[in-house]
Amino acid sequence: MNPTTPEDSLRVASQPKLRTLVADRLREAIARNRFPPGARLKERELCELLGVSRTSIREALRELEGEGLVSTQAGHPTVTVLSTKQVNEIYQVRVALEGLAARLFARQATDAHLAELEHATRALEAVVANFAVGPFLSAKTRFYDALFEGAGNAVAASMLRAIHTKVSLLRATSLASATRSEQSIKEIRAFVAALAARDEEAAYRLCVEHIENASSAAMAVLAQADEKQAHRA
Amino acid sequence: MNPTTPEDSLRVASQPKLRTLVADRLREAIARNRFPPGARLKERELCELLGVSRTSIREALRELEGEGLVSTQAGHPTVTVLSTKQVNEIYQVRVALEGLAARLFARQATDAHLAELEHATRALEAVVANFAVGPFLSAKTRFYDALFEGAGNAVAASMLRAIHTKVSLLRATSLASATRSEQSIKEIRAFVAALAARDEEAAYRLCVEHIENASSAAMAVLAQADEKQAHRA
DNA sequence: TTTTCCTTTTTGGTATACAATAATATCGTC
């Protein structure tokens, strides 16, 4: 045991800044639809809700703006509404980056990375058997954390996390997740098997297919919602 | 002429917020090495330098942190120093995203997009003939703006812009640019020709090669710098 | 019903204050 290894040292990790905690809280609340797309985020309301000053709220909002979760409409911070075009763009980018992550994982992940991914996949399967949104989001996060860790590209991981958070803006995707969860988990299982076999090409292909299926399902739900809207008008 | 088309309307675009202008200024200053990697960014110094309040500085710093240009070292905002691993990761991501942009451009760009890209390429060639860092950065930005516009994926464009800004942190890349600029412009010329021919596969391959060559050149200069450092120690 | 005007609310930016943390300077001891 090398005493200077970060994992072994007694060094106390620095505490996250209040603004970071606020941004995390808001991100979570947005993902769980506490603030739905289009919702106005009023600074003073958030101050009361979170019990912090306007300064911390404003700084957290800047952070969320950078991620695209929040945009300013007529001078007002608003939870981002994604157009169909943007959704399509997001999935295109997800294919490119997650495809890269799949390739890198297959190429270079350690046995420990594989073991963690296997555990995360099992956890995901257990949650899908008894579907509930909260635990599903947590299990999905764990799965992708394991994938990105094994891929070993922090830049891609950071971008993909932002992508996943943006996708969570879509009610459509959680609806789509609930309805296609059994098929989805089969796809993930096949994907993980290819990664375990270090088959880069198969892993890439299965990863892309999984994302494209998710995209199609989300688009289908969006199209339905558009029809309902048209009927109302 | 349809009077409701955005381009024809008399609508005045909203002014950028002060914090946005500050972030833009800082981004530019970092790219031009006014604040080199590792430089401490002191809030009160920046207030004096830019003639704005601490709030605007802090909000701009949050934005730059989100982009990875600025990170907090021992509680102090600092211009990001990129490790060799990070540089490698950045180029991997650039291949994935710019490869996507190349494919999309070849697939769907209009003749107007192509014309703009051609103009931007000529401007770049003119600058390379009389090399100077400032005009080179501007011409390069124009070239990539044209590419991303024609690719029509704003999410990818936004991420790639952040990537390009991060890459500009590396003195290595501007040094590498100066020494390999003639070869580089040849690669770009071939790339643009493939895009003009709507040859998606060739465009993708040439794009990837260009980036990989840029990456190799940057790594070579980094390795030289490491050697010099080792000699000093 | 539509338009105009007035009031209220909200955001953007500035300034000040204080606590906590980090960095630097000073002093004493060996």
Add this chain to the structure above:
DNA sequence: GACGATATTATTGTATACCAAAAAGGAAAA
């Protein structure tokens, strides 16, 4: 001179107050 301890200064994080500008809402008039 080197080292360690302490004091001082500088910087960042957070809160609060203030005011201007912009946006939103409501009431009155046409």
